[in-house]
Amino acid sequence: MKAVLAAWAMLILSAPSYGQAGNAAMAEPYDFKGARLGMTFEEWQAVSPPIDLQSTNMGVDKKSEPLRIWCSGTRLPITKTDSMPAVHVTLEEERAGVSTCRYGRMGRVFGRPSLMGAWISVGDGITTDVTYKFLENRLYEIEIEGVIKLYPGIVEGLNARFGRPTDNENDTVTNGYGSDFPHTFKKWRRDDSVIELEAPYKKLSFMRVVFFSQNAHAKILAAQPKGPPATSKM
Secondary structure (H helix, E strand, O other), rough: HHHHHHHHHHHHHHOOOEEEOOEEEEEEEOEEEEEOOEEEEEHHHOOOOOOOOOOOOOOOOOOOOOOOEEEOOOOEOOOOOOOOOOOOOHHHHHHHOOEEEEEEEEEOOOEEEEEEEEEEEEEOOOEEEEEEEEEEOOOEEEEEEEHHHHHHHHHHHHHHHOOOOOOEEEEEEEEOOEEEEEEEEEEEEEEEEEEEEEEEOOOOOEEEEEEEEEHHHHHHOOOOOOOOOOOOOO
């Protein structure tokens, strides 16, 4: 099992070290299965999705649409008079003009239209959820969420390719029953590109890996309102 996870990590975390065109000193941005940080939406859209990309079965009926790309600018019909964004963005991302995309297909949950996210098979049945974020039509973040079982193989692959992380924090998290569990936060840097790994994430059974551009994150922060929040007048 360890060999399977390590092989998977080495496959998806490929990041060539040759320089970008026009800037030989700038290392190539990180990429995930052909989706490279900094590429345009059109370039990303043209990349063939991984062959093991599948949609979750829960709530998907025989009338579901084919698997395709869904983005936050698309709205899903909930009722005849109401709709909601296909993919969620935070208020901060919306202010900065961020578009978030993922693979999925339309299905139904309890009889209501719902977007069923696509998952990537990993190892022997392990799955991860992947979200792609764009700013000014450039891919600036790839977020991967998966089961905690992926952790050893991913860390081994990252260390083998990029060396030891530049940041390595270890502490504990406490569950609802008062029990403490190890919590790890690691970071790798390559010029503007960064990889962050957090385990566990949200739940004790999950972890997260994020590929992102520091400059893009700075632009999103700069787009936020300055000063204290406005108060309403009575």
